[in-house]
Amino acid sequence: MASKHPDAPELSPTVVIGAGLIGASIGCALTGAGVDVRLRDRYRSHAVVAAGIGAGSVGTPLATTVRLVVVAVPPAVVAPTVARALSHYRNAVVTDVASVKQPVLADLEAMGTDLGRYVGSHPMAGSEFSGPLTASPRLFADRTWVIADGTGSPEAVRRVEQLIGICGARLVRLAPADHDRAVAEISHVPQIMSSLTAARLADAPPEDLRLAGQGVRDVTRIAGSDPGLWRQIITGNRAEITTQLRAIRDDLDRVIDGLDDVRTVGELIARGRAGAAALPGKHGRRSDKALERVVVEIPDAPGALARLFVDIMGQGVNVEDLSIEHGQDREVGYLSIAVEAEQAQDLRETMDAKGWSLRE
Amino acid sequence: MASKHPDAPELSPTVVIGAGLIGASIGCALTGAGVDVRLRDRYRSHAVVAAGIGAGSVGTPLATTVRLVVVAVPPAVVAPTVARALSHYRNAVVTDVASVKQPVLADLEAMGTDLGRYVGSHPMAGSEFSGPLTASPRLFADRTWVIADGTGSPEAVRRVEQLIGICGARLVRLAPADHDRAVAEISHVPQIMSSLTAARLADAPPEDLRLAGQGVRDVTRIAGSDPGLWRQIITGNRAEITTQLRAIRDDLDRVIDGLDDVRTVGELIARGRAGAAALPGKHGRRSDKALERVVVEIPDAPGALARLFVDIMGQGVNVEDLSIEHGQDREVGYLSIAVEAEQAQDLRETMDAKGWSLRE
Numbered sequence: 001m002a003s004k005h006p007d008a009p010e011l012s013p014t015v016v017i018g019a020g021l022i023g024a025s026i027g028c029a030l031t032g033a034g035v036d037v038r039l040r041d042r043y044r045s046h047a048v049v050a051a052g053i054g055a056g057s058v059g060t061p062l063a064t065t066v067r068l069v070v071v072a073v074p075p076a077v078v079a080p081t082v083a084r085a086l087s088h089y090r091n092a093v094v095t096d097v098a099s100v101k102q103p104v105l106a107d108l109e110a111m112g113t114d115l116g117r118y119v120g121s122h123p124m125a126g127s128e129f130s131g132p133l134t135a136s137p138r139l140f141a142d143r144t145w146v147i148a149d150g151t152g153s154p155e156a157v158r159r160v161e162q163l164i165g166i167c168g169a170r171l172v173r174l175a176p177a178d179h180d181r182a183v184a185e186i187s188h189v190p191q192i193m194s195s196l197t198a199a200r201l202a203d204a205p206p207e208d209l210r211l212a213g214q215g216v217r218d219v220t221r222i223a224g225s226d227p228g229l230w231r232q233i234i235t236g237n238r239a240e241i242t243t244q245l246r247a248i249r250d251d252l253d254r255v256i257d258g259l260d261d262v263r264t265v266g267e268l269i270a271r272g273r274a275g276a277a278a279l280p281g282k283h284g285r286r287s288d289k290a291l292e293r294v295v296v297e298i299p300d301a302p303g304a305l306a307r308l309f310v311d312i313m314g315q316g317v318n319v320e321d322l323s324i325e326h327g328q329d330r331e332v333g334y335l336s337i338a339v340e341a342e343q344a345q346d347l348r349e350t351m352d353a354k355g356w357s358l359r360e
Numbered sequence: 361m362a363s364k365h366p367d368a369p370e371l372s373p374t375v376v377i378g379a380g381l382i383g384a385s386i387g388c389a390l391t392g393a394g395v396d397v398r399l400r401d402r403y404r405s406h407a408v409v410a411a412g413i414g415a416g417s418v419g420t421p422l423a424t425t426v427r428l429v430v431v432a433v434p435p436a437v438v439a440p441t442v443a444r445a446l447s448h449y450r451n452a453v454v455t456d457v458a459s460v461k462q463p464v465l466a467d468l469e470a471m472g473t474d475l476g477r478y479v480g481s482h483p484m485a486g487s488e489f490s491g492p493l494t495a496s497p498r499l500f501a502d503r504t505w506v507i508a509d510g511t512g513s514p515e516a517v518r519r520v521e522q523l524i525g526i527c528g529a530r531l532v533r534l535a536p537a538d539h540d541r542a543v544a545e546i547s548h549v550p551q552i553m554s555s556l557t558a559a560r561l562a563d564a565p566p567e568d569l570r571l572a573g574q575g576v577r578d579v580t581r582i583a584g585s586d587p588g589l590w591r592q593i594i595t596g597n598r599a600e601i602t603t604q605l606r607a608i609r610d611d612l613d614r615v616i617d618g619l620d621d622v623r624t625v626g627e628l629i630a631r632g633r634a635g636a637a638a639l640p641g642k643h644g645r646r647s648d649k650a651l652e653r654v655v656v657e658i659p660d661a662p663g664a665l666a667r668l669f670v671d672i673m674g675q676g677v678n679v680e681d682l683s684i685e686h687g688q689d690r691e692v693g694y695l696s697i698a699v700e701a702e703q704a705q706d707l708r709e710t711m712d713a714k715g716w717s718l719r720e
Contacts, residue, residue, distance in 0.1 A: 186568060196553065211504055269590050273558070
């Protein structure tokens with residue numbers, strides 16, 4: 001990363017406002033590519049921490065020389081921060097990374113801001129962590145980064161494309177309204193559904209939760225996310241979310257009224273199955289290979305998984321996916337290995353011959 | 361598994377009625393322990409297939425000699441099948457494996473059945489597969505198996521405990537009403553929520569789904585389950601499910617009406633977080649170790665994961681959990697390795713020194 005990216009001069013200096021996980025990760029990616037990055041944060045200590053992990057420096061650049069400003073502040077304060085950046089850095093392109101695009105644009109228009117130098121964008125990345133200490137220059141590698149179509153002049157858009165290219169992300173162009181509908185569908189509404197499901201568990205007798213298996217854990221995993229961030233994201237996209245939640249409420253009412261009728265329930269399950277199957281598979285396309293799972297018991301001890309993988313390596317199979325399950329009482333785990341269906345039987349036989357105990 | 365289990369004579373012969381995944385797996389476990397198992401199925405061919413994989417034999421035993429009958433038929437026909445088994449096998453204890461306990465009991469009582477030899481039970485196991493070909497004697501190992509308290513005489517319960525012991529499951533006693541409430545909370549309602557979420561995706565423009573990340577995939581994974589089975593399970597537990605779905609509808613109404621108000625949304629997210637945290641961790645207890653994730657890029661090619669694990673083995677760290685993520689455009693994958701926090705830095709340094717590329 002020490003050598004300079006060809007686009008680095010055109011982006012230097014870049015100011016990153018907001019040194020949280022996203023801002024600091026962008027800073028690290030740009031700095032690694034040779035861009036001169038200046039970090040700003042409401043709390044200067046955050047900017048100092050981010051600088052300490054290689055996200056840039058804390059010094060203030062000459063405002064008129066700044067080429068790009070990345071606004072990575074909490075959703076609720078994005079629009080005013082963008083407006084101030086546009087007026088302070090008079091020659092810079094300003095982009096934001098907020099997860100909802102129409103309200104920011106509407107707020108900026110209401111303020112009478114000249115939007116030729118503003119490009120709305122949204123990197124679809126994050127993690128269960130937050131804050132600059134967990135930042136990584138590779139946070140956006142192979143992730144989708146949306147540019148809101150119709151924002152910014154062609155030259156301004158070009159500069160944000162350079163940013164996205166340096167971060168290693170996959171560019172998708174979407175009209176702001178289409179973006180906001182899409183993120184409601186695939187992110188905000190699933191988040192609310194996960195929270196609604198998990199909220200019932202908070203009221204359940206604790207002894208009932210002993211029966212919990214993997215299914216409920218999957219459904220409620222994202223319910224563990226940061227409440228402060230999510231309530232801003234959700235209220236920011238409330239128009240789209242309201243429409244979709246009303247449709248879900250209609251479906252829910254139909255199910256509640258139709259629980260006596262296997263057809264109503266069967267219809268919902270079948271629609272859900274179709275929806276789950278419509279999600280693109282890995283590498284962004286629908287899965288075109290039939291996969292099968294081989295489940296092997298592994299001792300819950302250092303090195304056991306490694307020995308298992310050494311045996312799999314002897315096979316030369318391509319592991320498509322894997323997951324670990326744990327038993328509840330004994331110190332035992334199961335490794336579920338997904339391989340192409342035609343390789344599964346061979347793998348089972350090899351594992352069996354090597355003395356591994358198979359479950360399925 | 362060739363040597364006889366000490367309880368085998370007391371259970372021989374056992375009749376398994378219904379040679380699907382659950383019935384055939386029980387047959388395999390019992391046969392492996394030396395029990396004489398006889399298989400019956402509405403479709404004789406299923407019983408023959410199950411016999412072919414070691415679940416027992418197809419021949420009919422002398423009815424009066426049968427010690428145990430396991431009813432593993434679809435939910436809707438459990439009660440009449442149990443009633444017929446009780447009157448046909450006059451000296452046998454009869455148990456069922458249905459996922460809802462009160463309705464079976466109520467139906468049997470309504471038929472005037474003498475319930476001294478009936479024990480309601482529910483093994484909490486299954487997989488995304490169905491049918492006898494995917495059966496395994498280890499399907500129940502370390503899984504919870506519930507006995508419905510208050511059903512059967514002490515001798516009858518003792519015989520079902522022997523069955524559960526041979527299958528390697530963890531026995532939990534619950535009153536039928538408590539069981540049905542618990543499975544609604546941790547299984548049936550999450551299943552419906554997953555289907556409701558996934559059903560919206562079926563109606564979404566396919567191009568929107570390009571933005572989907574891991575979160576929505578987790579929430580909708582179980583929506584891919586078998587509709588035929590699930591509509592029977594759900595209608596069978598409709599009283600409990602209705603109560604809980606109404607509570608969720610109240611929460612949903614509150615969210616829809618309160619999307620303008622960050623407090624309402626924040627409250628839901630916070631309750632969901634508490635619920636998700638209340639789920640017991642692996643080994644049936646709340647996690648008492650701080651875990652950290654090390655994310656390593658892996659080439660999507662045969663053997664790459666194995667080489668990676670060889671390097672981890674050299675470290676002697678205990679892998680607590682792992683998952684694979686895939687990039688969308690490039691043939692690249694990331695392995696996320698959860699280890700105890702104090703081992704994470706060492707692991708990162710070793711991986712880095714061995715030339716692996718780390719993401720976080």
